[in-house]
Amino acid sequence: MTSLDTLVIGGGPAGLASAVRAAWLGTTRVERQRVGLIEASELLGGLALWRPPQTFAPNSYFTKRDIKALEDACREYEVEIIRDEVVALEPGEHTRVVCRKAAHEASSVVVTTGLKRSFHTEKMLHDGGRLYWFTDLEVGAGILGRLDAHTEHRRVILCGSRMALATAQIFRALETGLEICCIVEASAPDEVLAQDVAGTVDAVGSDGTDVVVTVRSGSNAAPTELRGDVLLVDFNSYELHCASTGFVAASGIALEKNGYIQVDREMCTNMGGLFAAGDVTGPPSSVIKALYEGTMAGFSAYRHVYRLKHGSDPDLNPYFPEPIPRTF
Numbered sequence: 001m002t003s004l005d006t007l008v009i010g011g012g013p014a015g016l017a018s019a020v021r022a023a024w025l026g027t028t029r030v031e032r033q034r035v036g037l038i039e040a041s042e043l044l045g046g047l048a049l050w051r052p053p054q055t056f057a058p059n060s061y062f063t064k065r066d067i068k069a070l071e072d073a074c075r076e077y078e079v080e081i082i083r084d085e086v087v088a089l090e091p092g093e094h095t096r097v098v099c100r101k102a103a104h105e106a107s108s109v110v111v112t113t114g115l116k117r118s119f120h121t122e123k124m125l126h127d128g129g130r131l132y133w134f135t136d137l138e139v140g141a142g143i144l145g146r147l148d149a150h151t152e153h154r155r156v157i158l159c160g161s162r163m164a165l166a167t168a169q170i171f172r173a174l175e176t177g178l179e180i181c182c183i184v185e186a187s188a189p190d191e192v193l194a195q196d197v198a199g200t201v202d203a204v205g206s207d208g209t210d211v212v213v214t215v216r217s218g219s220n221a222a223p224t225e226l227r228g229d230v231l232l233v234d235f236n237s238y239e240l241h242c243a244s245t246g247f248v249a250a251s252g253i254a255l256e257k258n259g260y261i262q263v264d265r266e267m268c269t270n271m272g273g274l275f276a277a278g279d280v281t282g283p284p285s286s287v288i289k290a291l292y293e294g295t296m297a298g299f300s301a302y303r304h305v306y307r308l309k310h311g312s313d314p315d316l317n318p319y320f321p322e323p324i325p326r327t328f
Contacts, residue, residue: 002082004036006301007097007106009086010244011039012046013062013287014278014294015112016070021298022108023077025316033305036106037074038099040085043123044071046114050126050133053287062287086113089251091271107308108301111253111261111276112294113244115235115285119204130211131204131231140167143232148176153229157213159183159201160234161241167234168196181226183215185237197224200243204231244280256282267297275300 008019019037026032043049045067052061074081084099094105125131129151134140140158144167147153156178158164168182182196199217206212210227217224237243242259249255254262254270260282267275277293279285299316306314 002036002080002102002104003094004080004104004106005033005305006035006108006110006298007095007104008035008037008110008112008298008301009097010046010112010114010278010280011037011041011044011081012112012114012278012290013048013067013070014114014280014290014297015039015046015110016044016067016074017291017294018110018112018275018277018298018301019079020070020073020077021295022110022302023079024073025299025302025314027077031306031309031314033302034080035077036080036082036104038082038084038086038097038104040083040117041119041122042083044074044081048287049123055288085117086247089248089253089274091251091274095273107305108273108275110267110294110297110301111245111248111274111280112278112290112297114279116243117201117246121205125204125206125211125231130206130229131233133233133235134167135235137163137167137170140164140232140234141170144171144176144178144180147230148178155179155181155210155228155230157181157183157211157226157228157231158234159185159213159231160237161185163236164232164234165196167232179228181228183213183226185241185243197226199224200246242280242282263293265296266300267293268300273304275304 006022008015019035023035048062052063055062084101086097086099088098090096094107095109097104132143158168164182168180184198185200197215199215202216202223203214211231213226215224245259252271261276261280263269263276263281267277269276275297277297278290
């Protein structure tokens with residue numbers, strides 16, 4: 001079992017900013033702490049890898065160059081990167097973070113898992129034209145139309161909520177050559193049709209031929225395996241209901257009704273030593289919000305560990321790793 005001072009869960013912009021801040025603060029004359037970051041997918045960067053998110057202005061973007069700068073900072077400040085998926089949090093004097101491969105302990109834990117769970121094959125499927133995202137009916141219908149007209153892909157798995165259902169129903173009514181199955185992750189049960197599945201996506205993968213999606217309809221239910229040529233995901237469904245916080249359900253962390261984690265202005269949850277930042281704290285989904293909250297959460301996590309060790313606050317500014325001068 002790995003023992004750390006601060007452990008960040010999630011390697012998107014918020015998680016990278018949080019880990020870098022906590023480790024960077026340790027380069028001061030105050031105190032170095034051991035920081036780790038857990039990421040389930042094969043690449044760091046989260047959803048920012050899929051398409052550069054807009055920042056301050058119409059032509060200003062957070063790019064892969066910015067992600068690389070944060071990765072380089074993680075290496076420079078000796079952040080330990082752990083490739084695994086978290087399945088449970090067990091709070092205590094030191095929070096136990098249970099993953100699929102191993103368990104870890106940390107005095108401070110920062111949750112930055114975004115709106116949705118990450119799966120290690122997503123980027124590969126996306127780059128291979130087997131996974132698409134859509135944010136409204138027009139875009140979703142356009143993707144289905146192109147698949148029907150220009151590809152040999154016939155079996156489509158739609159994943160999301162009411163928008164995904166509406167998109168599926170439109171194309172079913174048109175009687176195209178597409179076979180559509182809809183996974184409904186956030187909607188009323190009576191809206192789910194016989195050919196569809198209600199539940200939560202538990203795994204996304206490929207056997208080399210098919211896209212394979214595993215769905216669970218309850219904590220004790222047997223998983224359902226769906227196979228198709230293409231997976232089409234309604235991204236807006238994750239803003240309606242956060243799909244990445246299932247592992248904190250039994251931890252005592254206070255959640256909103258739609259699954260987002262409740263935090264204060266310093267990214268503290270209702271549980272001592274547990275923090276959250278980024279999309280997982282609720283809309284709007286913005287890389288600027290993620291970077292700010294990640295920075296603040298990294299500082300709060302560092303400060304919590306320092307308080308445990310010394311009984312006082314470190315003389316540090318959250319935004320620049322230099323001791324605060326006592327005289328001016």
